[in-house]
Amino acid sequence: MTSSKNIENLNLDRFADFYQLTQDILHLAVQKGATQAEVAVSLDSGLSTTVRAGEVETLEFHREQGMGVTVFFGKRKGIASSSDISQAAIEETVKAACNIAQFTMPDECAGLADPELMAYDYPQLDLYHPWKISPEEAIKIATECETYGRKIDKRITNSEGAGLNTHEGLQVYGNTHGFIGGYPTSRYTLSCVLIGEQQGHMQRDYWYTVARDGRQLESAKSVAQHAAERTLARLGARKIKTGKYPILFQADVARSLLGGFISAIQGSNLYRQASFLLNCLGKSVFAPWVNIEEHPHVLGGLASAPFDADGVRTQPKSLVTDGVLQSYILSSYSARKLNMTTTGNAGGVHNLFIKPAGKNGEQDLAALLKHMGTGILVTELMGHGTNIITGDYSHGAVGFWVENGVIQYPIEEFTIASNLKDMFLNLVAVGNDIDKRSGIQTGSWLLDTMTVAGE
Numbered sequence: 001m002t003s004s005k006n007i008e009n010l011n012l013d014r015f016a017d018f019y020q021l022t023q024d025i026l027h028l029a030v031q032k033g034a035t036q037a038e039v040a041v042s043l044d045s046g047l048s049t050t051v052r053a054g055e056v057e058t059l060e061f062h063r064e065q066g067m068g069v070t071v072f073f074g075k076r077k078g079i080a081s082s083s084d085i086s087q088a089a090i091e092e093t094v095k096a097a098c099n100i101a102q103f104t105m106p107d108e109c110a111g112l113a114d115p116e117l118m119a120y121d122y123p124q125l126d127l128y129h130p131w132k133i134s135p136e137e138a139i140k141i142a143t144e145c146e147t148y149g150r151k152i153d154k155r156i157t158n159s160e161g162a163g164l165n166t167h168e169g170l171q172v173y174g175n176t177h178g179f180i181g182g183y184p185t186s187r188y189t190l191s192c193v194l195i196g197e198q199q200g201h202m203q204r205d206y207w208y209t210v211a212r213d214g215r216q217l218e219s220a221k222s223v224a225q226h227a228a229e230r231t232l233a234r235l236g237a238r239k240i241k242t243g244k245y246p247i248l249f250q251a252d253v254a255r256s257l258l259g260g261f262i263s264a265i266q267g268s269n270l271y272r273q274a275s276f277l278l279n280c281l282g283k284s285v286f287a288p289w290v291n292i293e294e295h296p297h298v299l300g301g302l303a304s305a306p307f308d309a310d311g312v313r314t315q316p317k318s319l320v321t322d323g324v325l326q327s328y329i330l331s332s333y334s335a336r337k338l339n340m341t342t343t344g345n346a347g348g349v350h351n352l353f354i355k356p357a358g359k360n361g362e363q364d365l366a367a368l369l370k371h372m373g374t375g376i377l378v379t380e381l382m383g384h385g386t387n388i389i390t391g392d393y394s395h396g397a398v399g400f401w402v403e404n405g406v407i408q409y410p411i412e413e414f415t416i417a418s419n420l421k422d423m424f425l426n427l428v429a430v431g432n433d434i435d436k437r438s439g440i441q442t443g444s445w446l447l448d449t450m451t452v453a454g455e
Helices: 012-033 087-103 133-151 220-234 252-263 267-271 331-337 365-372 422-426
Strands: 036-051 055-073 076-082 156-175 180-198 202-209 243-248 292-294 318-320 352-355 377-381 394-403 406-419 427-430 445-453
Touching: 012 036, 012 055, 012 156, 012 180, 036 133, 055 406, 087 243, 133 156, 156 202, 156 220, 156 318, 156 422, 180 220, 202 220, 202 365, 220 318, 220 406, 243 252, 243 365, 252 352, 252 377, 252 422, 267 318, 267 331, 352 445, 365 377, 365 427, 377 406, 394 422, 406 422
Parallel strands: 243 377
Antiparallel strands: 036 055, 036 156, 055 076, 156 180, 180 202, 243 445, 292 318, 292 352, 377 394, 394 406, 406 445, 427 445
């Protein structure tokens, strides 16, 4: 069983309460006949404020707690949850989960992850940094951000507001293998959306900053400056002719392409045979210089976790090496469905990095533009146009027309289309301009050609 020395120094009394609560719920489930059980207890709190036109538009506080109980009667499964953690609510929730299990069909893949895979000893990952910010201070920061952004240029005529959000949480998970673990987390964001106008035509764009530690956020002026520059750059946007062009995805947009890859190798999609990367393990799925790695134990990482939602210890792994798919993304359930072993990814991936080999990852955005020569820099995507089953990819987009490696003018109202399998295999280069504001980190992606529908 996990010892308290593994718990980061946050509100240990509250953690001790949740620890005991988890033990009590598991004991009650076993008393009612469950052969296995797991429990997740959480507490989340924070504030959110939005300032628009110099006025406070929203100020919200939230404090939520809850528990989820899963019981197994052999291969029958029942799940129940509650936001009330009183003794009466606990008894009712466990009773409800047990009753549900009596009416579910047996599933041979149901059950806890194997006991030897539990994270009985796990590292502290520096995920919690309390920021004792008052509502007045939060409003002041958001106001400074929006006010500064609107003063940068007379063409900035309005805004959709600036917002500051704080979140602190404590999660505890336990199961009848004797594993109970938990850790606190924090996350803070500051964002700004500005509207510009030129010759009667308006454009909007935004910027945001995110960090585990509020002191590591970009300044309010920096966020406003980025938002203003991006908005102003889009003024005077033109339409583009239909054709086939090289495409450069800006780093924050390229992240969504990696997200599509993760969906395609996720166990739930694989066992349903709903993925274009079905049966591709050990095969080339990316250009041969592409390496993709997962590192769950990055100190302070935005997606770091010592164990997954099944209690399985997380560990670094290579998903793609030299373009070849090395691993799927599996929970204990999806692994059993595929006759494989869990990869410790119940609940998702934990800090994904693309690491190009050789000179393919040495270029910044300016160098990638020169490499592309003439084509399109995509800075925003619209709509949900990715089909994970077939790999077909089609999104509305905005960006810039580029000639001889130099941005010429903004463009809008066009659609880019291809197939993810072809896009991955024919990837030309990935930049070193890594966007670190996510648990999926990558630089910009240069693709040789995509079909563009415009005028």
